[in-house]
Amino acid sequence: MLLKRKLIILGYGAAGFAAVIRANELGIKPTLVGEGEIGGTCVNVGCVPSKRLLRLGEIYSYKGKLPENYRTLFDDKDKLVSALRAEKYEKVLGAYDVELIKGKARFTSPTSIKVNGDVMEGEKFVIATGSSPAIPDIPGLREVGYWTNVEALSPDKDIDSLIIIGGRAVALEFAQMYRRLGKDVAVIQRSPTLIPDWEPEISIAAREMLESEGIFVVTNAKVKEVNKGKKVVTDRGEIEGDEILIATGRRPNVDLALEQANIELNERGGIKVDDELRTTNPNVYAAGDVIGGNMLEALAGKEGVVAVDNAISNAHRRIDLLSVPRAIFTQPNLASVGLREAEVRNGESRTVFMRDVAKANILGDTKGLIKMVAEKGSRRILGVHMMGENAAEVINEAALAIHFKMKVDDVVDTVHVFPTMAESIKLAASAFFRDVTRMSCCVD
Numbered sequence: 001m002l003l004k005r006k007l008i009i010l011g012y013g014a015a016g017f018a019a020v021i022r023a024n025e026l027g028i029k030p031t032l033v034g035e036g037e038i039g040g041t042c043v044n045v046g047c048v049p050s051k052r053l054l055r056l057g058e059i060y061s062y063k064g065k066l067p068e069n070y071r072t073l074f075d076d077k078d079k080l081v082s083a084l085r086a087e088k089y090e091k092v093l094g095a096y097d098v099e100l101i102k103g104k105a106r107f108t109s110p111t112s113i114k115v116n117g118d119v120m121e122g123e124k125f126v127i128a129t130g131s132s133p134a135i136p137d138i139p140g141l142r143e144v145g146y147w148t149n150v151e152a153l154s155p156d157k158d159i160d161s162l163i164i165i166g167g168r169a170v171a172l173e174f175a176q177m178y179r180r181l182g183k184d185v186a187v188i189q190r191s192p193t194l195i196p197d198w199e200p201e202i203s204i205a206a207r208e209m210l211e212s213e214g215i216f217v218v219t220n221a222k223v224k225e226v227n228k229g230k231k232v233v234t235d236r237g238e239i240e241g242d243e244i245l246i247a248t249g250r251r252p253n254v255d256l257a258l259e260q261a262n263i264e265l266n267e268r269g270g271i272k273v274d275d276e277l278r279t280t281n282p283n284v285y286a287a288g289d290v291i292g293g294n295m296l297e298a299l300a301g302k303e304g305v306v307a308v309d310n311a312i313s314n315a316h317r318r319i320d321l322l323s324v325p326r327a328i329f330t331q332p333n334l335a336s337v338g339l340r341e342a343e344v345r346n347g348e349s350r351t352v353f354m355r356d357v358a359k360a361n362i363l364g365d366t367k368g369l370i371k372m373v374a375e376k377g378s379r380r381i382l383g384v385h386m387m388g389e390n391a392a393e394v395i396n397e398a399a400l401a402i403h404f405k406m407k408v409d410d411v412v413d414t415v416h417v418f419p420t421m422a423e424s425i426k427l428a429a430s431a432f433f434r435d436v437t438r439m440s441c442c443v444d
């Protein structure tokens with residue numbers, strides 16, 4: 001008879017690791033199955049390397065010139081990736097009681113998977129297999145060749161120009177990264193605006209910011225084909241570059257023979273789950289990018305924990321998705337949490353420009369704005385959207401305010417450190433009561 005494992009976790013990225021740790025906290029030794037580099041997307045080919053390269057670009061833009069050999073920047077990034085992978089994943093795994101199996105998993109029944117030819121039975125499962133770049137069906141693209149985030153983070157050749165197809169987080173970050181490495185960069189976006197699911201004022205400001213650095217941006221452009229010489233033909237003209245980066249989104253990794261386990265997909269092509277992260281198979285849960293929702297590292301980690309709590313302890317935990325913040329790590333950062341003004345039926349908003357925030361002036365970068373959206377009457381904060389220096393840090397305060405259902409008045413009533421970028425949140429709240437362009441510093 002086959003040994004029935006208590007909990008099998010598929011995928012060892014953020015969601016899978018969080019699930020392992022929670023399982024141990026609940027007294028369970030899980031089986032962790034994964035393929036590829038341990039740690040998954042974020043540490044190897046996502047957040048960590050991209051943020052390091054952006055930071056290096058920032059440092060060298062202050063210095064005014066790049067190092068002689070700009071490839072040393074990639075070596076620096078590689079060192080950090082190896083160090084963090086060892087510290088945050090390999091060593092962490094050693095600290096927990098877990099059975100690690102390397103290999104690709106596929107379901108063989110509602111209660112079993114096959115890995116490396118071995119079938120294993122499980123009582124409960126958490127699917128955390130992440131996502132991969134979605135490659136659009138553009139005539140000629142496959143023949144001509146292209147980069148995804150993986151190749152762009154570890155290029156095997158020197159280029160002078162890069163054409164980026166896409167206009168969301170990854171596209172914006174790589175556009176600035178490569179521009180600051182001294183390359184000509186063009187961004188081609190199909191929608192009428194960049195980052196179309198963000199507050200329109202932020203989309204406009206983001207475009208201006210990229211253009212101010214010499215990045216060529218074209219929106220409302222449909223790519224018709226790609227020809228030799230890396231020529232991208234759109235309905236708005238042609239553009240030629242040394243390489244093409246595809247940044248048109250990510251698709252969930254669902255090549256798992258899910259039909260064998262009665263697990264259905266949702267309309268986004270991800271695994272269908274209910275509010276408690278349970279799939280259409282009651283013994284199987286899913287967490288992270290594989291669901292096809294907001295693809296964020298911290299959300300994946302949270303979902304890994306919640307999935308295990310619900311699978312093992314029937315805890316009925318749900319995640320407050322309204323207060324999940326997101327950021328794009330250009331300089332200045334873009335960040336947002338909660339609802340956009342257009343999504344609130346009975347709402348009102350106030351906007352403060354960074355030129356009216358003392359710290360932005362002190363830092364010498366007054367690009368951007370902060371917009372706070374609140375419910376009319378109660379003034380409960382429902383959304384905060386911003387572009388400004390360190391906005392990715394500042395937005396955490398707004399996330400807390402939304403999670404704890406705070407009102408604009410609560411923020412105004414809280415003394416903030418002067419001068420900080422976080423003070424911009426207080427100024428946006430104060431703008432509901434007075435004209436902040438006519439305020440002296442720190443008036444309550």
Ligand SMILES: Cc1cc2nc3c(=O)[nH]c(=O)nc-3n(C[C@H](O)[C@H](O)[C@H](O)COP(=O)(O)OP(=O)(O)OC[C@H]3O[C@@H](n4cnc5c(N)ncnc54)[C@H](O)[C@@H]3O)c2cc1C
Nearest residue numbers: 011013014015035040041046047105130288289295296297
């Ligand atoms: C360029 C880039 C930059 C990013 N920057 C940020 C950022 O700054 N902040 C942020 O919050 N998010 C960022 N993200 C998103 C973030 O990386 C993901 O949301 C996060 O890594 C998802 O974690 P996960 O555990 O769901 O999946 P992953 O980390 O992708 O892990 C999935 C794991 O499952 C394994 N796997 C897949 N199929 C199988 C199978 N059949 N059997 C066994 N194992 C399998 C994979 O090999 C992998 O190890 C970025 C993403 C990219 C691409």
